[in-house]
Amino acid sequence: MKVAFLYPGQGTQRPGMLHDLPRHPAVAETLAEAERVLPGSSRQDGAEALESSVTVQVALCIAGVAATRALAREGATPDVVAGHSAGAFPAAVTSGVLTFAEALTAVRRRGELMRAAYPSGYGMAAVLGLSVAQVRRVVEEVTTGTDPAYVAVIDSDQQVVVAGGVRALERLAAAAAEAGARRVRVLDIAVPSHCPLLAGVADAMADHLAAVPRRHLDVPYLSDSTGRLLHDAGAVLDDLACGVATTVRWRDVNAVLGELGTTLFVQTPPGHVLARFAHAAHPDARVVALAGTSLSDAAFLTRRARRPSQERGPVIGGSPP
Template sequence: MTLALLFPGQGIQHPDMLPWLDRHPLAAPVLARMADHVGHDWRARLGDEDWLSRNSVAQCLVTGVSLAAWSILCPLLPRPAVLAGYSVGELAAYSAAGVMDAGKALDLAACRAGAMDRCAAGRPAGLMAVSGLNAGVIDSMCECFGLAMAIRIGPDRCVLGGLSASLDAALPALAAHGAEVTRLRVRIASHTPWMTAAAAEIAARIAPMDWNNSQSIVANNVDGTGRRDAAGLKAALASQMASTVQWDRCMDTLAERQPRCVLEVGPGSSLSRMWQARYPGIPARAVDAFQSAQGAASWVRRYLT
């Protein structure tokens, strides 16, 4: 009867994400708080790619939309046994696990984005998804072009981060080795040493905050370890900003709990597809694929009964 939840990170926000949220009263308080950060015309601006991909907008949007969806789903589903959030999605995971309320998670998303933007000021940077190469080739390419491993997804799939000029230089070389390469809609080198100052700023900000211990296990990005204690969750949240996201280990930690199914809560479906590639025997779906929260909840209940 075990349910696992995944919360996405930035880069997957899109103009048609979860339109049914706007009609549900349970989502209204979270969406209003999110609008305080990104503007009350946010839905009308989703077609503006420049605005949508801004770090200050994207992190709050993904956090807010994910938590608005969870505010509707929460009364319809049993408490999840284990959760994981991808990059900034870790904030939504913490909130869903009872560590903090949605408003505090959104405020922290805005603070996190601001710290990262200040850290990256004057240094155009970004992220690039790479698949089809083994770890040895990736390590060699990182050393050659001055890049860093930002996210590890699988044995031949990862996300690299670095300065834009370095990413541009590396792209044809990676492609020449047979890799599939995609520049992501992210304007900073998240989860790399370029974010060290931002991680320190967030660590100092959250240190005095009064957080609850988690009601469920949260698999943390920094090492894939499942945690419940507030102190450990704080340290992990700050550290992951300048360290490689061990997403493969996070998925393994969820799988160790033997969930009957996995639900991705938020815009897009990238995490559920990653899950199915790694654990095809455990069904996974994305909330964004359904026309309503009730549809998503009905799918979950099929596997939990």
Template sequence: MGKVAFLFAGQGSQYPGMTKDLFENIPEVHDFYGVAEAIRPGTLTQMFSGTEEELKKTENTQPCLFLADIAGALALIKNGIKPDAVAGFSLGEIVALAASGALKKQEAFKLVCKRGKFMQKSSGEVDGKMIAVMRMDRDELKTLCKEVGVYPVNYNCPGQIVVSGEKEKMETLKERLTEQKVRFVELAVGGAFHTPYMDGAAKSLKKELKEGKIYNLNKAQIPLYANKTAEPYSGDEEEMICTISDQVKSSVKWEETLTNMARDGVDTFIECGPGKALSGFVKRTVEGAKIYNVYNMESLQKVIEELGKDA
């Protein structure tokens, strides 16, 4: 077996009740959830019994999904399965910071709570939405987006690019895509993320990291691939701060990230957190990759049975 990478899901994967059985059965998950609940009271109620609408609100989604993502990593590590590299999709990158040792878990949770609030504020300044566009030529889509005034932002995998922008302009884009018989899917997110509309959130994050006095950024102990560059983070603190904060207004180079991980020897990808979106992206990007998910006890047991003997 080659190298193992943990991948952490982003917004849109959340659902009420996610990871409840991991919380109930894995002491390390239970204990850290308790730490997080003390930092942000009400988080566990939102996760386990909140409505879909409540969870869709960015300032709620991000801390809840952070916990759901890191639960998978904690459960795997407890059972002897450790990552050789990590990457997270959008907010999942904050989880990856914790999983790589670049930030302590509780610091990363505090940061994601702030990140959610900053992005919620920026989202409130423009009525935005996001759609995933399927099987359209990349250059043609870029040209169309420029004509309409929206942004291609997440390069998920071959044949899938997410577009983000103001609601009215996005409606125009949808009409143009429909005319061209191009398939698209609306995403369950609450704003025009990874666009210049998030500049305010990016500036607030940068200030928080520089002046918050609770974040101790360290060089990652294993390769931590950045959405913004698709390459591992450097160990330079100033550069790390810029990478983390600029990410909210920059494109997510996910396809390139997966390709680079495979280039660097990763052949086994474990998606930690709810949903299977990232697993689908791996399947369509890295030929022959071994792909697993951990989001409950049953899925955890499957990974332990198949990989535990090689750990």
């Protein structure tokens, strides 16, 4: 496998993210389809709208699918897909497990369930500069029976995200700094995602996705929860449901993509964060974020990477910003 498409999750959103998508007929068609499925969704990317977890997850799904369709129209398709948290849903559309309409309604339902489960008092914080083992020790130190914290996302060896109560996260920031953390950053996510606190949401999502037909996968799907390739639609749907309450293991995703022989990583909008992780893990690979690369260049690189005899070169434009 040579080309991986990566789909970012919550925390990467920014105002104007849908308006800044590439000017391409496939993008316009995708925005129009989103309007038919969820009226108003293609225009909800202002700062106020993106304060809602529901709106953010829908916007991320639209952005990922629109960018992928535009690339496909230019003859550029992936060998494998992986989505970070809510990004798993547009990844599942690319894999053929979900239709775009099914993904939109699913992420809206997911966001609504998350918001209803924890309307206030909880959140997530990224710890930079400590190892995973060090963060685990700090989390054990600050957790109480009534105010828990959990390791929620392992992005890399030096970036781990913790979910939990606001007071627990405040204690985490102090304890992590004392342990030598370079920085602790509170994320723009108001719910404790990817931990046992959302087990009820995972059960409800399983019920929601139970009606989706089991289809043949067009593209292998790499789970961000297990770091394993999934080739069965039922397994992907289970992964989509359970992922909200399961640790994201993005470090493992990058490791597996390297083992699979990936030579080009393409991140769909918004942002560059997954491109940065890919570049750090695989400095000799080409890494492209559509937020900072033209659609035509990304399509050219993708087509070229999938030619078996093509010579490989340096990262276009250098390292992701």
